[in-house]
Amino acid sequence: MSVTRRPSAPAALPRHRDCPFDPPGAYAALREEGRASRLAFPDGTVGWLLTRYEDVTRLLADDRFSSDRRRTSSPVHAFPVRRDDRRMLGSFIGMDPPQHTRYRRLLSKWFTARGMRGLRPRIEEIVDDHLAAMERAGPPADLVPSFAQPIPSLVICELLGVPYEDRADFQRWATVLLRLGQDEAEVYAARDALWEYMRELIDTKRYQPDEALLSRLVVGDHGTPGGPGTATAAGLTDEELTGVGLLLLVAGHETTANMLALGTYALLCHPEQSRRVRQRPELAERAVEELLRYLTIVQFGTVRAAREDLEIAGVRVRAGETVVGSIASANRDPARFPDPDTLDVTRDAADQVAFGHGIHQCLGQHLARMEMSAGYPALLRRFPTLRLAVPPDQVPLRHDMLVYGVHRLPVTWDRTAR
Ligand code: HEM
DSSP: OOOOOOOSOOBOOOOOOSSTTSOOTHHHHHHHHOSEEEEEOTTSOEEEEEOSHHHHHHHHTOTTEEOOTTTSOOSSOSSOOOTTOGGGTTOGGGOOTTHHHHHHHHHHTTSOHHHHHTTHHHHHHHHHHHHHHHHHHOSOEEHIIIIITHHHHHHHHHHHTOOGGGHHHHHHHHHHHHBTTOOHHHHHHHHHHHHHHHHHHHHHHHHSOOSSHHHHHHHTTSSOOSSTTSOOTTSOOHHHHHHHHHHHHHHHHHHHHHHHHHHHHHHHTOHHHHHHHHHOGGGHHHHHHHHHHHHOSBTTOEEEEESSSEEETTEEEOTTOEEEEOHHHHTTOTTTSSSTTSOOTTSOOTTOOTTOOGGGSOTTHHHHHHHHHHHHHHHHHHOTTOEESSOGGGSOBOTTBSBOSBSOOEEEOOGGGO
């Protein structure tokens, strides 16, 4: 096939949604029109957008592309990542091999499917405690603060050894990082505050270690290897470990919280699907994969920079150009998922790419799956009459955040129904 540059004028990343559960409608047209389109970034540069499943997965598995945030343009922020920023240390989501491999090897053993299954009883207990509190308080409730937000937050805090009582602070800073349209100074101030918080916590772990992950990385299983600033048991400096801790803390609760809330909203708007999840426990895992596919909350895609002049998706990409692979669009590609715009919890959606693909595929995916497969069925069973407490079009949507979802989810139920 001949390789051509598409003549179409560069356009900004599609943002307008007609339906709260569907990605912007423009993606369907782009998938039809061709394999790659020119994309205009807020910083004034021009790159490419890939929308088909096959091309997006190929991009994410291709080692000719870099994940280094200092090379890529952001599809949503106009300002660049500071090139000499020490706060990038340890944030391996934005690193390439061999640095990325070093971190991933170190952490993978903590996040295996098997290891996460061991957390199941504690996760179920946390889910039950929150549902019981909701029941005691009675209807109505906002499902975001009473269910979706605290469950992953408490789980990741316990896993890492971060004090849950500090959540108001770190959630506020994380929200600034993830909100669109913030100015550069606000974003960097929030990141500095988060950094200082985690840096102090790492120091504390050195002298007062516990059994949780951060302490194990600092001091290992057999006491402290040295004073502040020295290499930790994991072979990372305190600064690198600070970056790792921050990445896990922010990624660990914002994402799953939004899947729990938006997924519940979608189920409540599709009563036939929620009835299946409520009545057929064996469908829980399938339902989770399907909700991940259908909703794809990482709404602005995965972003890479070409390290060299190359060809992909039928176009020539120059070294340094940024290519965005829309995982939301890939998950709705009819060439991969028949009838992709229908939510069907009985479907086999195991190949969905909501967790990404390739070497950066989500480290916390097994944990997130566990929280969702414990969360949705328990909620629907305890409150069989659960429904929205406002008209569906009045649920406030997170158009303004990097991670899509709902800001609030007002629900109600019949007290006497149990
Ligand atoms: C990476 C989505 C939950 C930690 C990713 C990526 C996606 C994603 C799309 C790939 C980014 C890229 O390729 O550039 C999600 C979704 C979640 C979720 C949809 C919930 C439903 C979690 C949790 C954790 C976590 C609970 C906590 C441990 C990470 C980390 C990476 C990552 C550390 C970087 C992996 C690497 O670069 O090797 N996630 N995530 N995520 N996620 Fe998640």
